[in-house]
Amino acid sequence: MLEDSQDWYTVKGIETIDSPALLVYPKRVRNNIKQLKSMVSDPERLQPHVKTFKCREVVDMLMEDGISKFKCATIAEAEMLAMAGASEVLIAYPMVGPKVNRMIKLVLAYQDTQFSCLVDCPEQAQHLSDHTYQADVYLRIYVDLNVGTNRTGIAPDGGAMDLYDFCKTTSHLITMGLHIYDGHIRQLDLEKRKEKCDQAFEPVNRLIRTIKEKYGKDFNVIAGGTPTFPVHKDREGVICSPGTFAYWDKGYHDALPEQQFEYAAVLLCRVISRPAPNLICLDLGYKSIASEGTLESRTWFLEHPKWKILSHHEEHMVVDIGEDYLVVGQVVYAIPNHICPTVAMYDKVLTVMEGRLTGCWKTLSRKRKINI
Template identity: 45%
Template structure:
């Protein structure tokens, strides 16, 4: 009997719970991403918070992608270790992060780094330290596009520009906006909401560009809005989940035809009765931020979650005789990004064989700096 794409022939060598990744499917997703922007990789700045792996980042670089986005200094250093040319940290450095950011920029001169700023206090503090170090730092103004998490309002842009111009060692590269609040399953609604987000960012850009003697950039969006922003030739897009995809986005964004490229492996550890079994996939092994159901089972169509605890997941099934002790189940997480961060390594599957392991190095808070 022919194996399903996700099945592993030498599965007995993989302890569970485990995260499996499939390079051929990752390659397909990278190709589709490029196709959606007409092969213009200058319009892509993928977010690496989803994959957190040097090997995956290098796969994107081998495909001609040179710009990347990250959330942490450790992820930024991971990209530098991957020899990435251009790295934006979509986060505003505060406290000890400022010193770490300075050290990172100095330690990896072959990588161009930038970070976000959204208020005058942070601009002045970063500018003051950069001046004392005699370092030039690249920055983007972060604009709130409606998510209400970080970012300045557009009506503050004049004040922020004035403050940046007062800092001799800060170089403005452009504007950034994340519209993570856009996630409606109706593509027409998402199209409209993405348009509103774009108009906000464009207003900030249109104020700044005439006042700067060089071209500025606009970086916008995540995965749900990528369908719309990919059509705008004046912006750089920052999807991240595309690399592995997940059940949540497959359900809500069906027009983005990315393939599942990361799978959770688990085993039955207890048969409770004729209709219930327990597997070793607790919420320490899969993201717990979405409500139940947190996974889509690939080889257990009748399985639904009853409850979950730290190391256990109790399932209701049609007939527990189909799921003896040790039976291997495969599933797609609803939310892949925080799921990846729960694992220190992934198992690389090619032609149904586990051929290697990749370290999830970006899950660490600190690498070398």
């Protein structure tokens, strides 16, 4: 998408806004939602992940555009979605320990929302079945498949059918289908990414055929994240779960050039010191921006693309600015390399419309617990 102006991110009255702060541009968020919908034939093919934004306001925007199914990673995110009136919520995370009872309480408290979670081994399924039986609650589950990410899941050709069969026989568990996350597939070239994605999905296809032959029923297949979304969106019957699209970030902007989303979240920081003629220190430490990845890639300065980050600490970021000259107190705008963990550092984001601060959105589900 085209930028509406070169200085779209600047804010009038910036002197009243403390830093560091995360600014969000609702008009751009809406544009990104429309762009997402334009990439699929039917909104029912979408079950976006909410880990990026974690706020009710973006969920409301998505639901206004006909998207009512969501994916999340925490019980707090699931509760936020239920509070917003989501029809279906998949917690794409294994429920172990006290989370099992929290999940049951969630199902009982928000009965207008269909909740589900992941299972990747018989022990886990049995544990869920025992607890839901005791509570007299039926819980929807998806068998989680490992297609190479090696994070969670069971290999599709390594016992997944036996696990699927086992889940079907357990008490109080409703087996909804299969879940696949292939976050390791990130080739820059889309055709090469598609080739790797198709290779990883082939054993899944075989498993799907086996399940259909045995049970003769349709079931859900939820697959992929943002990198493989352009591939899975063309698979018949597959539901897609991109998430970063809402705010976008520099990492995916560079790694996924075929996806034309706009930056919709910007970090506001300030120069707090000039320790040397070519150096500035910004108030953009570990506690303000995700510190993963290489030092140089952690952020991109919108007006200063050639700056080089030299060091990063809890409250400080030291940058080599070359021959540029900035005074202490000067404002700097930056795009994070990874927006999702960056958002989790802010209890609220500040909204900007037409160059003016208009309010704030509470990052409600950055908390580990809302009510349940």
